[in-house]
Amino acid sequence: NPKQNLELHLLSLPEGKIEKVSSLLPSDFEMRENDIGPGDPRMEAIRAISDLPALAWSPDGKTLAFIGYMDGDSADLYLYNTETHQITRVTQDSYQNFSPAWTPDGKFVLVFGAESFGTGAGYNMAGAWSASSDGSNLTWLYESDSGGEELIGWSSETSAVLASWNAICGSAMLRHYDIQNT
Helix, strand or coil, rough: CCHHHHHEEEEECCCCCCEEEEEECCCCCCCCCCCCCCCCCHHHHHHHHHCCCCEECCCCCCEEEEECCCCCCCEEEEEEEECCCEECCCCCCCCCEEEEEECCCCCCEEEEEEECCCCEEEEEEEEEEECCCCCCCCCCEEEEECCCEEEEEEEECCEEEEEECCCCCEEEEEEEEECCCC
């Protein structure tokens, strides 16, 4: 199974140098084709890493926010500093974190969480979090019972335009949320 070898590598241009940053799975991870299915936390963590947006560069290009399943029982948000080569684990919850995004000023990173990603009728959402650019000050922003959450864009340095998704009408509940002043 190719997903058993999920790794994060950086390619430096123009040199063409490839650097392994980290494995994205626990060192003892093993999954056989028929072992697990949708709803199983291991399968959901792999979906968070491989099927959904799982990477985002900070505006200055020095920090990579990524989703990994190296520690704990769920997919978490990590930050990789390209100058120090340090990895910081940001979230440590039971949810499958996904879709990291940086504020335009690079001071905060936003991430969503779900209990599971479902089989087509939407996600079992938990909500959204923000953290400072160094991974500190993790803040629960809001709870969501929608079938999915997405960042549409930014209306200011810290004000996100968000939408929820539901099976009946698709994207709905377009709203504005200031992640700095919660």
